[in-house]
Amino acid sequence: MDALKLIAQDSIKAEKPVAEVGDTVRVDVKIREGDRERIQAFEGIVIAHKGSGVSETFTVRRVSYGVGIERVFPVHSPNVAAVTTIRKGKVRRAKLYYLRDRVGKAAKVKQDLK
Numbered sequence: 001m002d003a004l005k006l007i008a009q010d011s012i013k014a015e016k017p018v019a020e021v022g023d024t025v026r027v028d029v030k031i032r033e034g035d036r037e038r039i040q041a042f043e044g045i046v047i048a049h050k051g052s053g054v055s056e057t058f059t060v061r062r063v064s065y066g067v068g069i070e071r072v073f074p075v076h077s078p079n080v081a082a083v084t085t086i087r088k089g090k091v092r093r094a095k096l097y098y099l100r101d102r103v104g105k106a107a108k109v110k111q112d113l114k
Helices: 002-010 097-101
Strands: 024-033 036-050 057-064 067-074 080-087
Touching (some): 024 067, 036 097
């Protein structure tokens, strides 16, 4: 068991991206296409934060062409190049799954003016 913990400690990033639930973020993801590598941005609202240690993840939701898209990103993944917070959200829940049922302006999260 100690060997697993040692391997897990090596793969944890030194600076963990700070993306809180309710924030609008832009996640830069490394995409491999053949022998080339490029960075693709995914922008949306963080609706969930889950786990701890190496298995920590956060879920980002966006609506593209009228279809809701959710992606789960591991916090310590080497494929996640950067997480940029665009706007802080003011929420009172740990999980914002209720946004899945909302459409239009009702799916907005208030901005935190701190």
